Structure formats: structure tokens, C-alpha cells
Amino acid sequence: MRAAPAPDEIRTRNLAVLLRHVHLSGPVSRAELAERMGLNRSTILALTTDLAAAGLVSEELPRQTGKAGRPSLVVRPESERVFVLALDVGADRLAVARVGLGGVILDRRETPRDSAAFDPDEVIESLAVLAETMIDTAGRDSVCVGVGLAFCGMVRQGDGVVRYGPNIGWVDVPVGAKLSERLGVRVVVGNNANLGALAERERGVGAGVRDLIYLHGEVGIGGGVIMGGELLGGEGGYGGEVGHMIVNPGGRSCRCGSRGCLEAEAGELALIALAGRADRTGRAAVEAIVDAAARGDTIARDALHQVGDWLGYGVANLVNIFNPTMVVFGGVLREIYLASAAQVRSRLAVNGLLAVRERVRLRTSALADDAPLIGAAELAFADVLTDPLQTLARSSGR
Amino acid sequence: MRAAPAPDEIRTRNLAVLLRHVHLSGPVSRAELAERMGLNRSTILALTTDLAAAGLVSEELPRQTGKAGRPSLVVRPESERVFVLALDVGADRLAVARVGLGGVILDRRETPRDSAAFDPDEVIESLAVLAETMIDTAGRDSVCVGVGLAFCGMVRQGDGVVRYGPNIGWVDVPVGAKLSERLGVRVVVGNNANLGALAERERGVGAGVRDLIYLHGEVGIGGGVIMGGELLGGEGGYGGEVGHMIVNPGGRSCRCGSRGCLEAEAGELALIALAGRADRTGRAAVEAIVDAAARGDTIARDALHQVGDWLGYGVANLVNIFNPTMVVFGGVLREIYLASAAQVRSRLAVNGLLAVRERVRLRTSALADDAPLIGAAELAFADVLTDPLQTLARSSGR
Structure with missing residues (x-):
């Protein structure tokens, strides 16, 4: 002390x-x-x-x-003059934005990530090219005060090493160091769902909420937990991996090697398998199933109900464990939750303890798929918001 | 801000x-x-x-x-001069201690709580009598700077109302207000496992650990979570109720009304039922089963293995969700864990994500059954440790 x-x-x-x-x-x-x-x-x-x-x-x-x-x-x-770069390596896309002080998106580019393209050096090169284009188009007297990267996997606090990215096939990749070297500027890396939680709290549906759980659906399910206003990091910064909470022992195989994880039972892959639509993948497949259910397709509807029930188990557990004010569904979980809210709420009513479930609010993300990207921008602004004058002086001197 | x-x-x-x-x-x-x-x-x-x-x-x-x-x-x-009273309403006992500044236990009394005796007014009267005896035996120039109460149930932050105490049968009992009125001094109330977590962190096996989960076995399973050095409270202060995380959908009935909660599958009642020893209850029954298993009783051993496997599911989920540095087993979970550590560790090895399980330490409580009581003392010291001179002046003026 x-x-x-x-x-x-x-x-x-x-x-x-x-x-x-x-x-x-x-x-x-x-x-x-x-x-x-x-x-x-x-x-x-x-x-x-x-x-x-x-x-x-x-x-x-x-x-x-x-x-x-x-x-x-x-x-x-001074939004036009003082900006950061925000990068997002998602399971199915790469996105880059130039974001001005005040959170104004000044420019934004995105490319789909071919699910076969998982080579770290290729991904880093693609990101670097997108980032450099954005810096080049910025005004000559403007200053980049930070670069933040949201990544769809477990990121070690401090040095930005990706320990595990099951949906991109990375293990122990020093993406922060590699990208920093390539761009010649320090790149701070965070888990995409953690950053999504920050973004929803700062600029989304969770404004002013001190105890919030953000669930991000994008192939798997990531989680970001904010308690007492602070992001839950845990010992190494991996806190919030709620997608690998086992809700169904002996259930569906998960990419992590376990069975019955929340993401294996309630994620988009489970929904696609249950609906018998393995011909399509990703957001498009989820949207097609939701549409079919709305048109009365019983297989699609049953698949959504089953996934919603497992999602409800996960939400009830998280509500009992954390006593959050709000649970936010982002990424494709937004669509899945909207189409299965009755199942989720019913499961919560059965399995949530009264004192914690009576006040929790279930909400969909206000920032949709962009929550991690916007969170990466906030991460990049951290230095200038901690020591404004020194950070600006250092950044201008580059 | x-x-x-x-x-x-x-x-x-x-x-x-x-x-x-x-x-x-x-x-x-x-x-x-x-x-x-x-x-x-x-x-x-x-x-x-x-x-x-x-x-x-x-x-x-x-x-x-x-x-x-x-x-x-x-x-x-000045441990003899400046003290607090710590009270503990457990599922099976009432305990009271006079604790001096510096954490020195100066006096300590305990009475078993007949499981039939759940009337709030009777319990409060018993506590008050114990507390008054302790104040009377304190030196005449000594000063009581606070009273803290650990309770085996969900306690609302701020006003000390017990919302739910499944193992004592209380719903919405304003125990803090009632006891404050009876003793003529403010009584601060906390959940017993939350206070156990604080005690293990301040004075037990978790000294210096910033990310710690404490599991307290005493009929049910309570949890106290410390993240980044702060107790996880959640919106209403009910955070950490990990005993009602469902690990086995459709499993054993729980006193909370759900099925398959961690405490229903891995708590002492499950162990006693699996071992076929419903003739005994509480700590004595658990110790008898552990002894029998050590002597080669296969039913007792299998019961411990099965309970240990479910405990392992719970621990793996918590490790994935929180990335703690340490998980501490207290109360009767201390004995259950010691007798089933191989099952717990094996389940963690299968279901824990590498990056979080590789560094977590599983430990038994250093304070055993007294962790909640010692935590209640720390709660009672909070005022004098926030504003020493004003708190002492106010307390001396009584």
C-alpha cells in the first residue's frame, strides 16, 4: 500500500x-x-x-x-487532430479503423478473412497494410497516439502474446511484438470480448453500468466481464473465458478439446448443426436459420430453442456467480438471443437465484459486430487518457 | 470521475x-x-x-x-486496547470472538446451532448474549471499534438484510438492523464465504494473492471471489454464489429449487448420500467417510471420487471463467478436497484451458472453519482502517 x-x-x-x-x-x-x-x-x-x-x-x-x-x-x-488506430482480427474478418479522440470513427476498412488464411505472418502483413493506408490518409498535422488490436483468442496481459486462438489456429504467437516491429509503433493487444465489454460500457448499451457481462458470438463464444467498473483480468489477463464453462458434461465436442462447453452447445456451430445447415457458415448461416424459423420452419425453430436453452444455462450460471446488472449479447449471439429470448429467460427463471435474477437486465449489443473494434480504440487511447501531455509529446516526436 | x-x-x-x-x-x-x-x-x-x-x-x-x-x-x-467483535452464524454453529487490532484473537466462544433452531429472534438473542459477555470481560479502557457478522447465506450490501439463507431457512431477515438495535451499535454483515475469502487473503494461505477464489463447504458450498485485490460484489453484493452454478443439468435436487448445482453434486449432503451414511450429518459424517475411505472402504472411496469429479468440474469452470492465481478449499471442503484431490486435478487437466490451468494453485484453507469469523473481524475493522482518528473518537464516545 x-x-x-x-x-x-x-x-x-x-x-x-x-x-x-x-x-x-x-x-x-x-x-x-x-x-x-x-x-x-x-x-x-x-x-x-x-x-x-x-x-x-x-x-x-x-x-x-x-x-x-x-x-x-x-x-x-480535437478529434481530427488526435487519433488512434483500432484493429480487429476476428474469426471471419480483419477490420481496421482510424478513431479520433472522442470516439469518432474517421475512417474504416474491412476485409473478410478466408477461414483457411491463418498464417500469422500473412494476417499481420494484411493488417499492417490496412493500418499504413489509414495513417497515410490522415491529415499532416494529426497525431496517432496509440494502436490497439482486438484478437479472437486468449491474449497474455503485458506482452500481447496470443496464447490460444482456437478459431484461427494460433498457439503462442507474439502478435503484439510482431506488429509493433512491422509498424514501428507499440501495438497493445486485448481479447476481443474483453474489449467488446469495455466498448459497450463506454459507448454502448452498458453506459454507466458497473457490473456487466458481455458475450460475443463469432464462431465461438467469448466473454468479457466488468465488475465494479473494472475489467476482470485474472492472473494472466485471460479472465472471462466463459465460453469454455462446461454446461453439459459429456455433450458436444468443443474445439478446445473438452465436451459440453457453452460455446459448443450454444454457439453458431451448434445452431448450424442442429438446423441441418452445415452447407453454410458464419453470420450468413445464422441469419438464414433465424429467417427460416420466423417463416415457420420447425427444424430451424427447434434448433434455436435448444441452443437458447443451453445459452440460458450459461446465463443463469453467470448471473449466480457474478450478480451482474446487465448481460449483453453481441456478435451473432445478438441474433441468436433475439430469436430464443423466451428459452433463455425461462431457464434463467428456473435456475437463477431470486436475489440475483430479479434485477439483472438482458440486452443486445448496441455496437453489434464492431464492439471489439471500438474497444480496441479505447485500449489505444489509454495512454493519452493517463498522461495526456507526455503521451502527446512522445507521439508527436515520432 | x-x-x-x-x-x-x-x-x-x-x-x-x-x-x-x-x-x-x-x-x-x-x-x-x-x-x-x-x-x-x-x-x-x-x-x-x-x-x-x-x-x-x-x-x-x-x-x-x-x-x-x-x-x-x-x-x-494496541491490540488489547482497540478491538472488534466478530460473529459467525454458520449452518451448524454460532461463534463469537473478540479480536484486537492486529488480528489477535483475545477471546472466543462457540455454541453448536441445533439445526432445528432457525428462528431469527432466537438466533439474534443468542448472539447478543455472547457478544455482551465478551464486551463485559474486556478491559475498562478498551474500545470496541466495530462489530462484524458472517452469515451463511445471501446478504444484501449496504443494509445487511439476509435475502436468502437456504441452510437456516431465512428469507428477507434484516439481521443487521435487528442486531444493531439489540446491541446499540452498528453491526456490519457479510456473506460467510466472501468473508472467508478476505480472511484467507489477509491472514491465511492467500497472503498477497490478488486473484483468489475461496470455496467454503458447510452443508452447502459458498464462494468468495477476490479479483485484482477486490472482493467481487456484483450489483447487490451477492457475487460469488458459485455453489449454485449448475454443473450437471438434471442432476441432484438442490435446496435452492434447481437441479445439478455444484453444492448439490459436490457438497457434504451429496457425499453423505452417495456413501449411504444418512444416519450422521455435518462435519462428523464427512470425517467418518474420509476415515472409512482411508481404511479401504470402497463405497466411501467411490463416493469421494464421484464428489471429487463434480468438484473438479466446478473448479475447471471457475478457473476458465476467472483465471485465478489460487483456489482455496475451506470448511468441510478442505477434508473433501484432500481426500479427492486426484479427481479434482484430473478433471481440471481435461477441462481447464492450458493458459489458465498451467499456473493456478489449488490449496486448502489455513484458517479452516474460522475463516468466516476472522473475515468478519476484518469487516469490523474497516472503519478504523479508513479513518482511524474519527472512528476511534466516535467509538470511545459511546
């Missing part, structure tokens, strides 16, 4: 807190910032002056206040 | 941090405190002077330093 921060750390932290407010809320008046941060207006003035001088925020008169007296200046993020 | 703390909050926080070091480590030299807290010696001197004047710590020369020069004074907690 360390002592409370010394005065010289306080200014950096206050600059960071102010910038984070502007980043997450968009334009905010100085008066509102003073109120939210519990500081007086002259301190806020000093902080915004420093951030504006560095080019991180600008200040302007509000359009219309409706109040008498001198209006409070509005502080807005 | 608030700004960094103002200077006037820093002194209170530093007093609290220093007292916490002394409380958890026992006697510490001023030099060591300066090192640990990152403060200079004159600041430490000012802080210890304030705490000593209040009677929370004393200072003395170390017995032997072995070093040349003026020795650094040692700061020790």
Missing part, C-alpha cells in the same frame, strides 16, 4: 480525468467539468488551458445557453 | 494506510513504513505520533537490530 499521491502527481491525474470526461461525453462546459470533478473554476481553467495549448482540446462559446449571464466555455476533443 | 484527492484528504488516507500496515504485518519499524509507503521519515514520524496519541499504536525500541547506528522505532498495534 502506497501513500496518497503527492501534489506533483495530482496535476497529471487531473489533466487525465478532465480529458477522459471530454473523450467520453463529447463537448462539455467548463462549469459542468468543475461540477463533475469537484474542482473550482480557476483550476478547471488552468487544466483546459494546458490541454488546449497541447492541441488535445479546443474551447468555444456554446451555441445557445438559454441562461442569463456569461456562458461557460465548452471544451471539445 | 472525481479529481485527485485534495491535500486535506491525504493526511487521513496516510494515517489509514499506515495503520493498515501495522494491523496486517504486526510490529513494523518506522524505516520500513517509510520504505513501503514511499514517504520520508519526518512524515512517518508525524503520522505515528498522531496514531500513538490516539492510543491506536505504541512505539518502542526494537529488541535487537544487529545494525550500527540509531535503531528505528518499532510501531505496534
